[in-house]
Amino acid sequence: MPELPEVETIVRACGPQLAGRQICGFRALWPRSVSPTVAAVRRGVVGQTIEALTRRGKYIVFHLTRGWMLVHLRMSGRLELADGQQTLPPHTSAEWRLDDGRRLLLCDTRKFGRIIYTRRLESVTADLGPEPLAPDFTWTVLRHRLGGKRRQIKTLLLDQSVVAGLGNIYADESLFRAGLHPRRKSDELSEGEIRRLHRAIRCVLRLAIRYGGTSFDAAYLGGRMQERLMVYGRDGRPCRRCGAPITFLRVGQRGTHVCPRCQPPADARAVSVAELDS
DNA sequence: TGAATTGTTATCGT
DNA sequence: AACGATAACAATTC
Numbered sequence: 001m002p003e004l005p006e007v008e009t010i011v012r013a014c015g016p017q018l019a020g021r022q023i024c025g026f027r028a029l030w031p032r033s034v035s036p037t038v039a040a041v042r043r044g045v046v047g048q049t050i051e052a053l054t055r056r057g058k059y060i061v062f063h064l065t066r067g068w069m070l071v072h073l074r075m076s077g078r079l080e081l082a083d084g085q086q087t088l089p090p091h092t093s094a095e096w097r098l099d100d101g102r103r104l105l106l107c108d109t110r111k112f113g114r115i116i117y118t119r120r121l122e123s124v125t126a127d128l129g130p131e132p133l134a135p136d137f138t139w140t141v142l143r144h145r146l147g148g149k150r151r152q153i154k155t156l157l158l159d160q161s162v163v164a165g166l167g168n169i170y171a172d173e174s175l176f177r178a179g180l181h182p183r184r185k186s187d188e189l190s191e192g193e194i195r196r197l198h199r200a201i202r203c204v205l206r207l208a209i210r211y212g213g214t215s216f217d218a219a220y221l222g223g224r225m226q227e228r229l230m231v232y233g234r235d236g237r238p239c240r241r242c243g244a245p246i247t248f249l250r251v252g253q254r255g256t257h258v259c260p261r262c263q264p265p266a267d268a269r270a271v272s273v274a275e276l277d278s
Numbered sequence: 279t280g281a282a283t284t285g286t287t288a289t290c291g292t
Numbered sequence: 293a294a295c296g297a298t299a300a301c302a303a304t305t306c
Contacts (some may be wrong), residue, residue, distance in 0.1 A: 001283065032302080058284090075283050076304080091304090110303050112284065151296065160285075167284075217305095253298075255282075 002073045004132070004165030005208035006220050007055050010079060015053035017081060018062075018104070022049045025097035028115075033093045033108065035116045044117035045069055045096070057128045057164030061121070070116040070124055071106065076219040077113030080105040109219070128164040132201050137163075139198035146186045146194065153189065153197075154182030155252040166201070169214055169232045172257045174201045176231045181263045182251045231257040 002010070026042045028034045034041050048064040055061060060079070062069035071079065080089065084101045094115055096104040106113055118124055129145060130137050145162050146153075156162050157171040166174065175182050177200035180193060189197070208214065213223035214232075226233075230240050235248035235257055244261040 072285085074285070074302095108303095109305075110283075112302060112304095114285095149296090155297085158285090254284095 001075055001167055001169065001216060002077070002213070002220055003058060003167035003170050004055075004205055005170070005211075005225065006213035006223065007058050007060060007073070007165075008209050009213045009223065010073075011053050011055045011060055014060075014079060014081070018050045018053055018098075020049065020051075021102075022047070022099040023064075023096050024099055025095075027095045027097075028093065029088070029095070030093040030108070030111050033106070033111060033113055033115055035114060041069070041115060041117040044119075056121075056125050056131070057160055058167070059125070067117060067119045068121045068124075070114075070118070070121075072114040072116075073108070073219075074110070074112035074114065076110040077106060077108040078219055080107055127161050129160060129162045130164065132163050132165060133205055137198075137202075139195045142198045142201075143191070143194045146189070148187075150185055150187045152182060152251055153180060153184045153186050154254070154256060156186050157201075158252070158254065163201070165205070168254055168256075169229070170201075170204055170208065172232045173204045173208075173230060176200075176257075176259060176263060177204055179262055179264075181265045182249075182256050182258060183265060231259060233257065 023045045026045055028038045031038045044067050045064060048066060050062055050064060052063040053060065058072060060071040082103045082105055089107050091107050091109045092105050093108045093111060093113060094106045098104060106115065116124055130141060146156060149156060154171050154175060157166050157174065178197040180197060208225045211223060211225040211228060213220060214225040215221050215223040231246050234246045237246055239246055239259040239262060242259065242261045244259055246257055247260050249256050249258060
């Protein structure tokens, strides 16, 4: 499940390898992963040079001489650089031939990954929310993005049109760091809580990038962030802050990890008032 | 066997 | 009607 930090790590690693390379061929072993069509993508990318590699949300963005190629890894996608003759690994969805004889592969066991060619980047990224690590993503931007919505806060964090790049791991980690229960209603968060959440998102993502992302299975290896996760995948184990057992619940169909003590279900102030009353 | 995973789209309900 | 919640979907592994 490559999320923003994993995609950023991949882009930083692959960018220097791919920049300046010309694409000589494109082949799709799983045509359904290619949009709009295999023929259109081949027409769009073959003969083009990869000027640069960047990231937008969870998309890997190939800047071509003319137009854009975007790769979304979804759950299990992995980019691999192979030499000319090596046999294709299992679950290879697509193959690009490069002018230096090497090949770029999209390997994807679940086959949910997507390859898109477009002449207008906006046509793909128009509905994405702001980049959470951009300097202009201030807490007031987050407040504005949550504004008018009345939904569970975790669901909103996972909504790519609210903020781009968070997935299940970093939504849970951000909420833990902010001390917010994932089921809290977005319109009931105080100004201070939104500030905390904003800070938490940025801290968690920056930390994860520094550690090269979170390794889960063969889909993503080499990261060390899994050692520093506070709640994700730690259900039943003691909270690293307070010792209470991490619990597992479902929020908007997604598995969710929470420390019941560090992330009280309602506004902490309301709880303390209730305690005073009793 | 069914649960888990992502993000989009369709559908149901308020 | 608009919004929010929920279900379905794509495919595979364990």
